[in-house]
Amino acid sequence: MMDLEFIQNQVLMILTRVKNQLRQDPSFETVQTKSNRNDLVTNRDQGIERQIVDFLREKFPTARIISEESWHQQVNDSRGLIFLVDPIDGTMNFVKCRDQFASMIGVYVNGIPLFGAIVDVMQNQVYYGGPQMGAFCDQQPLAGLPDPSLAQSLVTIGQHLLIDPQAPYWPLIRQSSGLRVYGSAGIVWTRLLQGKQQIYISQLQPWDLAAGRAIAAALGIVVRAIDAHPLNMLKSQLVIIGTKCATTEALKVISRAQEL
Template structure:
C-alpha cells in the first residue's frame, strides 16, 4: 500500500467526519437509550446511526473493506481479511447519556493485520486525533511529539477502580502520583499520548476500545501490552 493511497483514504475519512458533525446534534436531540448486558452497558440511537452511516460510507467508497464494530455481529471477521476497519461509534456512551461530554468516535484501518490509519474524534471539544503510517500522529493538524517518560511516582494513572482487585488498586494509589478516569478509553489513551497520563489500564478491553491506539503507540514510542506484558491481538482485545 502506497502513502498516496493512505492519504486518499484519510481525506475521505476526514470528510466523512465533517459530515457527521452536522448529524450528531440532531441525533442527540432525539436521543433514545437502551441497555444491553446490564444497566451500565448502554447503547443509543447515536451509536447505531453513526455506525450505520459508516457502513454505508464503506459500501460506497470501499466495498471490499470489512468492518468490525461494537453494534453489529462480527462472527465473519477473521485474520484473513486484508482491509479491515474497527469502529466504536461512540466510545463513552454513558458519558454521552449522563454528561453530554467526554465521548468520542474511534476508527482504525488495518491492512493485512497492520495498523495504517487511526482516528479518535473528541466531538464535544472538536479535537481530531489521527495517526497515519509514514507521516505521524496529529491533533487538529498539529504533529504530536513523543511524550516524556515518567516515573510511576510522578505519573497520573488512568484506570477503573471498580473492576480491579482492591489490593492492586491500593498498590497503584500508593505507587503513583494520583489517578483519574475520563471514562472513554479513546480519550484516556489520548491523554497518555499527550503525556498528561502516565498510563491507562483497561482490564477487559474489546477490539473497538483499543483499535486506534495501536498506531498511536507505535508512532509515539509508547507501550501497549496485556497486564502481564504480552502482545495484544487487535481482533480480540
C-alpha cells in the same frame, strides 16, 4: 485500496461529518442496555454506526469492518484491510453529560496498524495518525512525549478492574501521581497522546483499542496485552498502554502484587 492518503482523507471526512452532526444535535431518542445495566446503546450510536459503515463500504468495497454495535458481522482473521469502528465511545457520558465521548476508526492491514482517528466531539478536536505518518491534532503535529517515572505519572484504570478490592492495581495507583477516571477509552487516548497522562490499564474491545494504538505507535507509546500474549485485534483483552518507563515500572508493580 491501500493508499494511505486516500484512507486518511476518507476516514477524516466521515468522522468530521459525524462530529459536526453530534455537536449540532447531541440528543437521543432511545437508550437500551447491553451486557449490563451500565453498558448503554442509544439510537444515535446505531445511526452513526450505520452511517460510517455505509460510507466505508462504498469507498472501500473489498475491506472488512468490525464495529461496536454489530459485532455479529463476524471477522475471524486479520487478512487484508480492516476498519474497526466505535461510533460513540463513552455512551454513558453521551447520555448523562453530553460531553467526554468520542468517535473512533482504526485501520489495519494484515493485522498491522496503518491509521487511526479519534474525535473528541464536544472539545471539537480530531486526533489522527499512524506509524508511518506521525501523530496530529487538527493538522498540527503532536509534540514528542516525555518519559517520566511511574511516581510522576497519572494513571487510568478501568473501573471494572478497580471495583475488585483484591485487584493488583492499587499498589500501582499508590506509587503514581494519581488516578483519573473519565468513562471513555477515547477520551483517555486523547489525554495519553497529549502527554496529559501516562498509563491506561483496561479490558478493551478491538474498537476501543484500534484507533489509539495506530496513532500511539507514532509517539512511542507502548500498547501490550497485560498477560504478555501478543495483541489480538479480534478479541477483548486486558491491556496496558503507556509511556515506556512508567509502563515497565507498572508491570513490575502488578506482577509483585499478583505474587503476594
